[in-house]
Amino acid sequence: MKICVNTRFLIKDKLEGFGVFTFEILKEFCKRHPEHEFYFLFDRKPSQDFVFPGNIKPVILFPPARHPFLWLIWYEVSVYTKLKRIKPDVFISMDGMIPLRSKVKSIAVIHDIAFESFPEAVPFLVRKYYQLFFPLYARKATKIITVSEFSQKDIAEKYHLSPDKIHVVYNGHQGVFKPLDKAEISKIREEISRGYPYFLYNGSLHPRKNVSNLLKAFDLFKEKDRQNIKLVISGRRAWKTKEMERVYENMNFKDEVIFTGWLPEKKLAELTASALAFVYVS
Incomplete structure (x- = not known):
């Protein structure tokens, strides 16, 4: 099985929420499923820490997607074109964004849609992009993964989706977090x-x-x-x-x-x- 994954948040020494979630999930997923072929889609040259040995093929797609206008280019041109060439069985996007023109089955990970409830807390351009495109991403995705029952209900109600389309996968903890004497x-x-x-x-x-x-x-x-x-x-x-x-x-x-x-x-x-x-x- 060919699996393409959006890994643009895997940036060495800058891992935060999306990045840590992506790293920990993929590290275990790839290790447990050596029978599958994974394509990691980066928007810049990745650290080798994120190219796990074995069944991983790193792919660098330009431009570096750190701005709403560049997100649009990266997903709707670069990712879309690469998916047409690779012809994967599924595309997994860890930040919820997917190429809307693609016919590849997709799994969108949407942690929450707090920007809908608290729009004033998000920069103007980012807010407008999210509010315009996330309803489209949610409807386009084959399946959605989120991290809580609250987010599952919130996404389903605000975007008029069946809760059955949205699967809850709870956050875990990293092994480095442990008690000290x-x-x-x-x-x-x-x-x-x-x-x-x-x-x-x-x-x-x-x-x-x-x-x-x-x-x-x-x-x-x-x-x-x-x-x-x-x-x-x-x-x-x-x-x-x-x-x-x-x-x-x-x-x-x-x-x-x-x-x-x-x-x-x-x-x-x-x-x-x-x-x-x-x-x-x-």
Whole structure:
């Protein structure tokens, strides 16, 4: 069986949500199914870390698709043309986007459609592209994969699809995330928070992640805190961060907040295992 996969989010040292999901799923999928032939479609030269040995054929398609106009070219011209040549049995797209003209069976992975409920949290051009094309992608796809029952219901209702078309595949955890002993925890805390316990938030920083309210809540918490607990925020600044920055500058306890920026997988796992609690606010 020939399987083409959209792997454009596999970028070394820049793996986030889509990238981590893509890497972990494909690593196991390809290992467990050596009888299949996989074509990984990249939009730039890939790291060899992502070209698994055995049954993988990397394909580089231009242009690098990092802008709505380039997405359109990449999917509707480059990917479409390559699928016609390869003639795969199925095309799997890990970001939900598929070439609309293609006759190849497709599986679209749509994690959520939060841009429909919170459009103000997405940059203008990206929002317009999503709102125009994602209903078309969802209807065109042979099957849809999402990560929760909520998203399954949301996609089905907003795009008028049968829930039977949408399959829920839950997120898992990476093997590197595991408990640490007390000595290791003390060492990590010394490095990150001068030895104090901390709450940890991880994720890209933009309005939909609700970080502004996290900062406000932490400020209120610190008024009664007697344990000198810190707040560690890990993740890159994505877009529309001015409101978050304004809230941070007006905090009474902003010196108790630590921004780490994006962290590699091993370091993030250490911070997670050493945290007093993990905060999920979106």
